[in-house]
Amino acid sequence: MKIYNGLKNNYEELLSYYPVFYREVYEMREILKVQGRLADDMQNNIERVFSNQFIDSADSEVISGYEKILGIVSDASKSIEERRRFVKARLIGSGKISASVISDMIKSYTGGDVTCTLAPCDSKKNNKLYINAERGTGSQIYLHEIESLLDERLPAHIEYELSFGIDVPIYLSCEIESYNTDLPFCGLYSCGQLPF
Numbered sequence: 001m002k003i004y005n006g007l008k009n010n011y012e013e014l015l016s017y018y019p020v021f022y023r024e025v026y027e028m029r030e031i032l033k034v035q036g037r038l039a040d041d042m043q044n045n046i047e048r049v050f051s052n053q054f055i056d057s058a059d060s061e062v063i064s065g066y067e068k069i070l071g072i073v074s075d076a077s078k079s080i081e082e083r084r085r086f087v088k089a090r091l092i093g094s095g096k097i098s099a100s101v102i103s104d105m106i107k108s109y110t111g112g113d114v115t116c117t118l119a120p121c122d123s124k125k126n127n128k129l130y131i132n133a134e135r136g137t138g139s140q141i142y143l144h145e146i147e148s149l150l151d152e153r154l155p156a157h158i159e160y161e162l163s164f165g166i167d168v169p170i171y172l173s174c175e176i177e178s179y180n181t182d183l184p185f186c187g188l189y190s191c192g193q194l195p196f
Contacts, residue, residue, distance in 0.1 A: 009036055056084060059080075063080065086145055089105050089106070089108045097154065102114070103115070103116055106131065107133075110135065112135050112136030113134045114134070135166040135167065
């Protein structure tokens with residue numbers, strides 16, 4: 001998400017505001033180059049501050065701050081996208097718990113559809129929460145992180161079962177070779193007998 005959609009740099013934009021006869025004056029061009037660099041730096045800082053207001057576009061420093069506040073142990077081996085997804089899922093899961101909150105929490109982490117149903121699981125009519133999630137578009141999904149999200153948010157007396165649907169393309173090939181040979185008839189007990 002960008003705030004500024006102007007020319008490629010602010011020097012050119014400042015130069016376009018000046019009269020044509022100033023554009024050839026060396027001192028004016030140098031002053032505009034310095035002012036253009038200052039404006040570029042200011043514009044980049046404003047863009048960075050704006051981007052850091054949203055978890056989906058926040059930089060590593062802001063995500064580390066969120067992880068510290070939420071008590072998440074930062075893992076340097078994870079990409080910034082994976083860290084953002086986990087922080088977002090943690091924030092969505094705060095407050096009152098419901099099936100829609102659970103669905104939104106897991107969906108923000110995986111990117112796939114989630115359905116939650118509460119159904120009897122034994123002869124005593126005890127209920128269990130069945131959570132069916134799709135794989136989504138994320139490059140890597142850590143099941144232990146989803147389970148830790150659920151363990152933190154769900155009350156201890158609610159039993160749950162988490163299942164994932166993953167679409168994996170499978171390619172099959174078959175090769176057939178035929179041979180022309182004269183073989184004796186084979187029956188049920190030994191070769192050479194006619195079948196019954």
